[in-house]
Amino acid sequence: MDVSRYRVPPGSGFDPEAWPTREDDDFAGGKKEAKKELARLAVRLGELQARLYAEGRQALLIVLQGMDTAGKDGTIRHVFRAVNPQGVRVTSFKKPTALELAHDYLWRVHRHAPARGEIGIFNRSHYEDVLVVRVHELVPPEVWGRRYDHINAFERLLADEGTRIVKFFLHISKDEQKRRLEARLENPRKHWKFNPADLSERARWGDYAAAYAEALSRTSSDRAPWYAVPADRKWQRNRIVAQVLVDALEAMDPRFPRVDFDPASVRVE
Amino acid sequence: MDVSRYRVPPGSGFDPEAWPTREDDDFAGGKKEAKKELARLAVRLGELQARLYAEGRQALLIVLQGMDTAGKDGTIRHVFRAVNPQGVRVTSFKKPTALELAHDYLWRVHRHAPARGEIGIFNRSHYEDVLVVRVHELVPPEVWGRRYDHINAFERLLADEGTRIVKFFLHISKDEQKRRLEARLENPRKHWKFNPADLSERARWGDYAAAYAEALSRTSSDRAPWYAVPADRKWQRNRIVAQVLVDALEAMDPRFPRVDFDPASVRVE
Numbered sequence: 001m002d003v004s005r006y007r008v009p010p011g012s013g014f015d016p017e018a019w020p021t022r023e024d025d026d027f028a029g030g031k032k033e034a035k036k037e038l039a040r041l042a043v044r045l046g047e048l049q050a051r052l053y054a055e056g057r058q059a060l061l062i063v064l065q066g067m068d069t070a071g072k073d074g075t076i077r078h079v080f081r082a083v084n085p086q087g088v089r090v091t092s093f094k095k096p097t098a099l100e101l102a103h104d105y106l107w108r109v110h111r112h113a114p115a116r117g118e119i120g121i122f123n124r125s126h127y128e129d130v131l132v133v134r135v136h137e138l139v140p141p142e143v144w145g146r147r148y149d150h151i152n153a154f155e156r157l158l159a160d161e162g163t164r165i166v167k168f169f170l171h172i173s174k175d176e177q178k179r180r181l182e183a184r185l186e187n188p189r190k191h192w193k194f195n196p197a198d199l200s201e202r203a204r205w206g207d208y209a210a211a212y213a214e215a216l217s218r219t220s221s222d223r224a225p226w227y228a229v230p231a232d233r234k235w236q237r238n239r240i241v242a243q244v245l246v247d248a249l250e251a252m253d254p255r256f257p258r259v260d261f262d263p264a265s266v267r268v269e
Numbered sequence: 270m271d272v273s274r275y276r277v278p279p280g281s282g283f284d285p286e287a288w289p290t291r292e293d294d295d296f297a298g299g300k301k302e303a304k305k306e307l308a309r310l311a312v313r314l315g316e317l318q319a320r321l322y323a324e325g326r327q328a329l330l331i332v333l334q335g336m337d338t339a340g341k342d343g344t345i346r347h348v349f350r351a352v353n354p355q356g357v358r359v360t361s362f363k364k365p366t367a368l369e370l371a372h373d374y375l376w377r378v379h380r381h382a383p384a385r386g387e388i389g390i391f392n393r394s395h396y397e398d399v400l401v402v403r404v405h406e407l408v409p410p411e412v413w414g415r416r417y418d419h420i421n422a423f424e425r426l427l428a429d430e431g432t433r434i435v436k437f438f439l440h441i442s443k444d445e446q447k448r449r450l451e452a453r454l455e456n457p458r459k460h461w462k463f464n465p466a467d468l469s470e471r472a473r474w475g476d477y478a479a480a481y482a483e484a485l486s487r488t489s490s491d492r493a494p495w496y497a498v499p500a501d502r503k504w505q506r507n508r509i510v511a512q513v514l515v516d517a518l519e520a521m522d523p524r525f526p527r528v529d530f531d532p533a534s535v536r537v538e
Binding site for chain 2: 054082083090092121178182203256258261264
């Protein structure tokens with residue numbers, strides 16, 4: 001499947017209103033076929049991760065962003081179901097601690113950048129520093145306004161030094177968010193995921209959309225592209241994310257390393 | 270399955286020579302049945318992890334030790350195949366860095382202790398500081414000799430503060446190690462896992478066995494028990510480890526938290 005149409009072209013404007021939050025029912029052969037293909041891609045991802053880990057020369061950084069309930073947790077669970085947890089590190093960026101706030105906003109992020117051989121997944125990320133921070137006016141506009149340049153420079157550093165970066169904006173509609181919040185309220189096993197503050201965030205939907213529009217427009221680059229993924233339907237979302245990741249890892253082409261001795265000459269006593 | 274017989278009784282001597290490295294063919298209903306049961310246990314582990322994460326009050330620390338090729342990596346891959354990588358953090362302790370060596374040996378370990386809600390897996394651990402360090406005489410006997418007490422006190426701290434600890438010694442025979450090293454030499458995809466230094470380590474088998482014997486004898490406690498798992502056969506090893514972990518998590522009894530608002534009263538606009 002060609003997923004290039006979900007890529008936000010560098011230098012172009014990104015408009016969430018004009019971008020789809022769902023595909024048709026017959027997308028990727030329909031739900032059943034898409035799920036089957038996801039299972040295949042998940043296994044392929046596991047194989048590529050094993051090579052990446054063995055090779056130990058390149059890293060993959062995955063950034064996951066989206067409105068509340070967009071499915072960041074579920075994407076990780078489904079797409080990485082066949083990947084060895086030993087080679088994957090998930091970092092969930094929450095409200096910064098006092099120590100983190102005593103540093104620049106990229107300090108805590110840099111600490112969690114994946115090492116060579118690793119896949120690092122950021123569940124939320126440094127982008128919150130131009131999203132929630134902007135919407136809630138936690139710093140003045142001239143402060144967050146400078147950050148797009150910092151972020152581009154930071155990602156360039158990572159890319160230049162051997163980390164491939166792929167960023168996903170999981171794009172849901174406001175109606176779909178309503179359904180998901182209601183589902184959390186109805187299911188006792190999901191109550192803990194509901195935070196009454198989610199409603200006041202929802203009331204700022206337009207502000208967040210504007211913040212995402214600017215963030216994606218200004219930071220989608222060839223070396224660190226954004227993919228805006230239709231996410232109203234989980235099976236479409238998972239299928240697309242898995243395909244983008246498999247394509248990225250195949251382009252990285254990790255290989256089992258050659259050894260500097262002759263295996264045939266070794267005797268085990 | 271009752272796995273208590275693999276537990277090293279606190280206060281007793283552990284003798285690797287007298288401990289089995291394999292069970293009979295009909296163990297746990299035979300290989301096919303054991304694999305089926307492993308699949309079931311893996312899913313159960315995933316469910317319990319989801320509860321542990323949601324609850325956010327307790328942590329689980331898993332320590333994996335064993336001779337080279339004992340199967341630490343493979344155990345993680347197989348037992349945790351159905352667990353969401355978001356709630357699991359694997360730390361592989363390698364040769365200490367200069368910064369780590371500038372601190373006491375538990376400093377780097379403490380940093381990687383799992384947070385509440387997490388499962389932390391140590392692939393090798395602080396036990397190397399009474400194993401490889403002892404065998405290679407990296408510090409004098411009076412230095413490593415004091416460490417059992419430090420380790421017991423450290424694990425007591427973790428346990429008192431909410432972390433359940435389960436430690437596994439994956440027990441293989443010297444013959445089985447020979448077969449596995451030879452398999453690495455024969456398979457180009459596995460060459461990178463073979464390190465010629467493995468042979469000199471193998472030559473110290475007896476020294477390592479003595480170091481393990483003392484370590485397990487002196488640090489198996491009710492709050493942080495050691496399980497010495499027959500590991501010559503992977504299907505037996507995986508089946509036992511998965512059962513011990515499911516039992517441990519069921520005893521922790523993590524629960525989806527109750528919320529302090531009335532979900533029925535919330536309206537999503």
